[in-house]
Amino acid sequence: MQELKLELKDTQWTKTNIDHDRQVVRAIVVDEQQNYYFVKVHRDDIFGTGTFIETSGGGVEPGEDLITALKRELKEELGANVNILCKIGTVSDYYNLIHRHNINNYFLCKIDSFGEKHLTQAEIDDFHLSTLKLTYEEAVAAYEKQTDTKLGQLIANRELPVLRYAKELISNSI
Template identity: 65%
Template structure:
């Protein structure tokens, strides 16, 4: 199956300028029973006050390759040791409110085990990150509900196509 490539714009907040790019890795994490693992975030910042789910992941550090960054981020945020199945695709999107362009590299990974998380101070105190296990249907509904919030609209536009592609891959036994 061909990698998904999406170019999205931010129609929620006005564009004034973009002053930085962020290379990001994210993964649809599933277990043997085909449950999916996400992070929930409770925010009250420049994006507004919102609680929503996101596909786990984060920034790629200087000199780090994508797969190493992905494994590090999933260990930190979910406490997960994973097996990378395949790259799903790349989503280019923007957060106009913080003047940022995101280059999101998405993977499909299988959780092998869960252990201790290593959340940053901001992830704990500013975003209140926690792990949530959902069925595909529950995740799809959570994304659809998120479109009621400004940030949720941007995240859903980016992540719902990725979740749907992951389900196609799992259903076609590519995982």
């Protein structure tokens, strides 16, 4: 299968200007039993208040390649050591409220082991990050449930197509 490529617009907030691009790595993380691992985020910020499901990942730091950044983010947020199976694809999306364009690089990863998480203070205090272990069906339902908020809709628009594509990859190869 070829890599997924999506270009998404921010349908929730009016576009004024986009003043920066952000390289992001994200992962669909599965285990031997085909459980999927996500982060649960509770926010109360410029985007509003809400609790959301998201794939684990984050920004690529200066000097990092995508693989190094991905392994760092998964270790920090999930405490996971993973085997990277393949790149799923790229989702380009916009957050007009903060004038940002994200280039999300998605990978399919299989859990090797879990260890200690290394959350940042902001992830603990501002986002109350925790790990969710869900079946594929539970994950789809969680994404669909959060579409009643502006930010939840943007996250679901970005992540549901990737999750569905990853499920196809898993069904065809793992």
